[in-house]
Amino acid sequence: MQHSENAQGVEDVVWAPPRRFGPRSAPARRAILEAARARFAEDGYEKTTIRAVAADAGVDPAMVMRYYGSKADLFDATVRVASDLEDLTKVPREEIGRRFARAMLGRWERGENKPEAAALRAAPTHPEAARSVQRSFNEHVLPALRRAFPDDPDIETRAGLVLTQGIGTALLRYVLEIEPVASMDYETLIEAVGASIQRHLTAPLGSAA
Amino acid sequence: MQHSENAQGVEDVVWAPPRRFGPRSAPARRAILEAARARFAEDGYEKTTIRAVAADAGVDPAMVMRYYGSKADLFDATVRVASDLEDLTKVPREEIGRRFARAMLGRWERGENKPEAAALRAAPTHPEAARSVQRSFNEHVLPALRRAFPDDPDIETRAGLVLTQGIGTALLRYVLEIEPVASMDYETLIEAVGASIQRHLTAPLGSAA
Numbered sequence: 187m188q189h190s191e192n193a194q195g196v197e198d199v200v201w202a203p204p205r206r207f208g209p210r211s212a213p214a215r216r217a218i219l220e221a222a223r224a225r226f227a228e229d230g231y232e233k234t235t236i237r238a239v240a241a242d243a244g245v246d247p248a249m250v251m252r253y254y255g256s257k258a259d260l261f262d263a264t265v266r267v268a269s270d271l272e273d274l275t276k277v278p279r280e281e282i283g284r285r286f287a288r289a290m291l292g293r294w295e296r297g298e299n300k301p302e303a304a305a306l307r308a309a310p311t312h313p314e315a316a317r318s319v320q321r322s323f324n325e326h327v328l329p330a331l332r333r334a335f336p337d338d339p340d341i342e343t344r345a346g347l348v349l350t351q352g353i354g355t356a357l358l359r360y361v362l363e364i365e366p367v368a369s370m371d372y373e374t375l376i377e378a379v380g381a382s383i384q385r386h387l388t389a390p391l392g393s394a395a
Numbered sequence: 396m397q398h399s400e401n402a403q404g405v406e407d408v409v410w411a412p413p414r415r416f417g418p419r420s421a422p423a424r425r426a427i428l429e430a431a432r433a434r435f436a437e438d439g440y441e442k443t444t445i446r447a448v449a450a451d452a453g454v455d456p457a458m459v460m461r462y463y464g465s466k467a468d469l470f471d472a473t474v475r476v477a478s479d480l481e482d483l484t485k486v487p488r489e490e491i492g493r494r495f496a497r498a499m500l501g502r503w504e505r506g507e508n509k510p511e512a513a514a515l516r517a518a519p520t521h522p523e524a525a526r527s528v529q530r531s532f533n534e535h536v537l538p539a540l541r542r543a544f545p546d547d548p549d550i551e552t553r554a555g556l557v558l559t560q561g562i563g564t565a566l567l568r569y570v571l572e573i574e575p576v577a578s579m580d581y582e583t584l585i586e587a588v589g590a591s592i593q594r595h596l597t598a599p600l601g602s603a604a
Binding site: 230306307308309310311316319320323342343345346347349350351352353354355357358359361362363364365366367370373374375376377378379381382385386389391392 | 439515516517518519520525528529532551552554555556558559560561562563564566567568570571572573574575576579582583584585586587588590591594595598600601
């Protein structure tokens with residue numbers, strides 16, 4: 187398991203923009219974040235309120251605002267915290283697609299993806315949730331793939347293509363529950379999606395005519 | 396351009412569940428459908444009302460209900476009408492993936508996809524919109540691929556995989572506008588997505604361990 191590091195080199199488990207807080211605030215910030223993850227997952231983006239999160243965490247709403255700035259930033263923090271991608275630099279290149287598929291979809295399959303599910307559910311109608319998807323790509327997906335393919339000048343394009351396959355699968359199987367994707371055998375799905383992601387990572391990219 | 400046929404063998408351009416109406420009602424039904432497409436596209440699923448659609452079409456709200464049954468059915472009709480997939484049986488097998496990608500994404504690229512965009516935007520939070528995505532798969536995507544691969548017993552699984560890649564691309568590029576997918580060169584995108592779809596259609600399917 188791996189978390190991205192912020193500019194200060196601090197592990198991104200507890201993240202609060204834009205100010206920094208001392209270690210004494212860590213338990214409160216963690217409690218707020220856990221309460222927010224549960225609320226966003228259960229009630230969705232729109233219905234979740236700072237007041238409800240504060241009550242669940244046993245703190246004053248002003249403290250939520252002080253640590254997280256806004257509902258959008260708090261939401262963003264729940265999604266960032268949840269990202270985990272194994273270190274792909276240690277995986278043989280021809281295995282990276284399958285491993286990436288497993289790392290990304292495994293959390294959904296095990297039901298550990300509530301913040302991402304809330305983000306994906308809210309993204310089409312809430313620009314701040316769509317921005318969380320973009321940040322998750324910029325700060326987790328792209329860096330992990332860049333480290334695995336340091337010499338590929340097209341890695342950003344490739345990572346975008348990887349995301350189309352990965353998010354499309356998560357959306358159809360876990361959020362919209364479209365058949366036959368929703369009940370497809372998981373290993374069959376991982377093989378196919380993993381091979382498609384591998385293709386996006388390593389096959390020649392077509393160019394404009 | 397091709398439309399699916401319903402059980403009566405009537406072309407599915409004007410569709411009204413569950414009753415059938417005579418040809419005299421066709422202009423009114425068409426006006427309602429056009430008004431509904433515009434409203435759903437502009438205001439989204441939630442904010443669109445039967446009353447507003449009726450006013451736009453210049454008919455009584457009761458007529459909308461009579462012809463389309465409910466807001467959910469009306470929404471569904473706007474999505475079904477918009478589907479068009481060329482006859483893939485005339486395309487060489489090794490070209491079907493790319494052709495399918497072009498047929499599906501071309502409408503989005505040209506901005507002709509408003510009903511699908513409304514459906515995809517509404518689907519994560521409105522089960523009736525998610526059902527429209529499922530019906531569009533069942534009645535357009537799957538039959539088109541079944542006709543192109545009549546002997547493949549796994550075509551339903553394959554078609555589901557095709558949809559993960561196709562909808563993931565549409566969502567990221569056109570609905571969420573996630574970079575670099577949103578501004579990726581269109582031909583590069585079609586090549587990569589088309590090759591991925593081709594893989595889903597023709598590569599060996601992995602099986603469970």
